[in-house]
Amino acid sequence: MQNKTVKAVMVKGARDVRLETHTLAWNEDQVLVKVERGGICGSDIHYFQHGRAGMSVLKSPMVLGHEFVGVIEQAPRESALKPGQRVAINPSQPCQQCDICLSGKQNLCRAMRFMGSAQFYPHVNGGFAQYVAVNPAQCVPYSEAAKPETIAFAEPLAVCIHAVKQAGDLTGKRVLVTGAGPIGCLVIAAALASGATEVIATDISARCRALAQEMGASCAQDPRDEQVIEAWSANGGAFDVCFEASGASSAVASVVGYTRPGGIIVQLGMGAAEVNYPVGPLLVKEIQLRGSFRFIDEFTTAVRWLEAGKINPLPLLSAQLNMEEAVAALELASDKERAAKVQLIF
The missing domain is CATH 3.40.50.720 (NAD(P)-binding Rossmann-like Domain)
Structure with a gap:
């Protein structure tokens, strides 16, 4: 097990979001990713405004964010992933063992560990941090020619x-x-x-x-x-x-x-x-x-469509703010008369 102290956008309750340090732990089977940027989603706004998103209620501090991209810092030796690769991160972590997963409907898995979600306790931390640790299967490499701000739309497009x-x-x-x-x-x-x-x-x-x-x-x-x-x-x-x-x-x-x-x-x-x-x-x-709920293999499809320019999402990108401005970014993203999609840069 390895540890690293990182800065992360933590939500602690309604109207209580702070940039704080926390200890990130990962094992040799996981991928360490240096986060480049992430898009603010409606669920992030709900956690910020109300301390909950639907039936998922905050019980402890949690790292926000599930729409993000980054660069691989460290990967398992046996993995095809390599340090320096740019990747989009699929925030879904289905159990892959239940009848629903085995039938190919992983998006409906009752034990889904979705990043940046308070559905279960302990909560699953999200990607609004300087670094995250994820499973290799969550990493989808993309071309260096593609813009990170474009590929960060992969999750909502999926x-x-x-x-x-x-x-x-x-x-x-x-x-x-x-x-x-x-x-x-x-x-x-x-x-x-x-x-x-x-x-x-x-x-x-x-x-x-x-x-x-x-x-x-x-x-x-x-x-x-x-x-x-x-x-x-x-x-x-x-x-x-x-x-x-x-x-x-x-x-x-x-x-x-x-x-x-x-x-x-x-x-x-x-x-x-x-x-x-x-x-x-x-x-x-x-x-x-x-x-229609979330996605299955459409995440990889979304990365490929964005990579190839099949869809241009950038008209929706209203603002890009540094992680230190997370609260201001959430406030802006909450106002549909001022913004569509707001991204944080890490």
Whole structure:
């Protein structure tokens, strides 16, 4: 076992985030990675604002962050990984032993150890630190020609590629994405890259609507516009596939009306505690409602797409701040009228 004192962005409770030193321990089977940068996710914001993310409640200090890239400092001798390699880190650590993992659905593993998550105790530290220790399987090397700020989008893009796969073949389909935050915008790009003929977006924020169009949406509408709602709901619905990426109760309920008979709804937005859901229309139109949670092997796919320039996520990068400015970065990332994705540099 080896030890190293590192600086890390620690969350201790609601509105209590500090840059502190802690001791990182790793063994000879693990990879030591010098972190370059990481993107702030919605769950990081929830831990910062509320001391919890959904049902995952902080019980002790935890290192934030699960969207990050770095450079290998030390690797196991038998590994194909080498010091100096740039890598994206897959934050998922499924058990690989349960029936769910063995069936190939590792994203649904009930024992998943996801980096930067307080789901279990002890919590699983994240990647917002100068160094992290990970398993070799979590490291996905990428080309030196690719920009780290681009590859740092691999984790959220993987979420979106998984959602697109949940929808099935999108070739020639007309698609709606409700919620044009970073996830919604990346779903737009992933759907177009997967063959969708047209993608339309909604968001109550004018800034987010503009970003949606920059990411490829043919148009972006305010969901409070009654004329738009009426047009999309006419004749049984206007869209073959709807991706609900906001998690807002009103949006979750609305997409049933917008979806054509026999169409598909993919729910990937989280947050709605209660929804007055139109079950009747869902049934009589035989709409398929499919959940989408995290990702499986789509993480490597996301790295390859970003590496090859198949998707350019950089319109979503609003700011890059040093780790010493973590609190300011979290504050900025919390304000969707000012920022989409904010990255920390280590």
